Amino acid sequence: MNLKKVSLRKFSELVMSYKRLFSLFLLVFALLCTAMPVFAEEPAKTGAATEAPAGEKKGFDATKVIFGHIADSHEWHVLSIEHEGAPATEWAMPLPMIVYQPGKGLSVFLSSKFEDWHPGTAPSSMVSGSYQGLHLERGMKEKLVADDGSAVYDLSITKNVFSMIIGVIILLFIMTKAAGKYKKNGVMTAPSGFQNALEAIISFIRDEVAKPNLGHKYMGYMPLLLSIFFFIWINNLLGLLPSGANFTGNIAVTACLALLAFIVMMAKSNKHYWSHLLNPPGVPGWVKPLLVLIEIMSMFIKPIALMIRLFANMLAGHIVILSVISMIFIFGALSKIAGWGFMPVSIAFSVFMFMLELLVAAIQAFIFTNLTAVFIGQATEEAHGHDDAHDHHGTEDKAIA
Numbered sequence: 001m002n003l004k005k006v007s008l009r010k011f012s013e014l015v016m017s018y019k020r021l022f023s024l025f026l027l028v029f030a031l032l033c034t035a036m037p038v039f040a041e042e043p044a045k046t047g048a049a050t051e052a053p054a055g056e057k058k059g060f061d062a063t064k065v066i067f068g069h070i071a072d073s074h075e076w077h078v079l080s081i082e083h084e085g086a087p088a089t090e091w092a093m094p095l096p097m098i099v100y101q102p103g104k105g106l107s108v109f110l111s112s113k114f115e116d117w118h119p120g121t122a123p124s125s126m127v128s129g130s131y132q133g134l135h136l137e138r139g140m141k142e143k144l145v146a147d148d149g150s151a152v153y154d155l156s157i158t159k160n161v162f163s164m165i166i167g168v169i170i171l172l173f174i175m176t177k178a179a180g181k182y183k184k185n186g187v188m189t190a191p192s193g194f195q196n197a198l199e200a201i202i203s204f205i206r207d208e209v210a211k212p213n214l215g216h217k218y219m220g221y222m223p224l225l226l227s228i229f230f231f232i233w234i235n236n237l238l239g240l241l242p243s244g245a246n247f248t249g250n251i252a253v254t255a256c257l258a259l260l261a262f263i264v265m266m267a268k269s270n271k272h273y274w275s276h277l278l279n280p281p282g283v284p285g286w287v288k289p290l291l292v293l294i295e296i297m298s299m300f301i302k303p304i305a306l307m308i309r310l311f312a313n314m315l316a317g318h319i320v321i322l323s324v325i326s327m328i329f330i331f332g333a334l335s336k337i338a339g340w341g342f343m344p345v346s347i348a349f350s351v352f353m354f355m356l357e358l359l360v361a362a363i364q365a366f367i368f369t370n371l372t373a374v375f376i377g378q379a380t381e382e383a384h385g386h387d388d389a390h391d392h393h394g395t396e397d398k399a400i401a
Contacts, residue, residue: 072141097109228260240354261376
């Protein structure tokens, strides 16, 4: 009987190892497929002479590719294939354009109406043809501009907004499925399948984030903390998919999340919090004005730190992965041998960075949720001794650091 158990355990371990190897193979194969088009055809010498100045070889524009991926857009770009001596074939999903112009009213149409793209005045920029007196300018970011320079209010469903909608749908699906199982089987029944993994994460947020920072009031903030954690985590993972949107790497998104945390912190703040903020106890009178100014500044620095931390980490991860993959194209534009030679190095490092980003996606969601709980806990802290307050502020400094 023991031999059977040992054999089954070894067999299961062998199966799991094969699954890991197969998953790694699929990831390497996917990265390899993204690098293949640059070597598909020889560069056209005559085409290069017509498109670039004489004696200058047209190379791979890494800046355009990288910022084209991380920037928001009015269409969801999927794939581009370059053809020798012919325009590139592109697959992109048009998104709804919702535009309001004073004096002209509201207009709704698809972004596919903007065609005939041509180079703009700025390096690596593109400008679309005009439609209804409007055109798109695509550079470091994409913006809608009126041909006559009049005011335009762009309310469109952009790539980031559409990605957010997908993330919300996934979040609602996961939570409603888990809630349905609890409703059907009861809370006393042992969870199974995906519900088991979800319960482990919820318990972790409750025991390691909510209870230590919010005390006996933690249950009132669990819906907020869980929504923030899962919303950020799911969108971080969606951004790592091929052709995914850099949603959490957009500073406007992280600013809204930080603003939400700041509003809750201010709305739930109590008298004790404001008395310590505006009249610090145990401090000489001549020091209080300076200390009050610093405390007020720190009140606004907290959401700014939340905003920049998530934005910078997710944006940097995308840029590093795309930069390493772009090295294949850069070397491949110089020489086929150099491109193929650098490909294994680039793919190996890309796989490492991708695995690291999977970890960072969860860590950044946890850090944002934990700091939100810390800041709300400070604002709702009950009156106690001076030493405890000092220890609590020390905890805050460690968390921000």
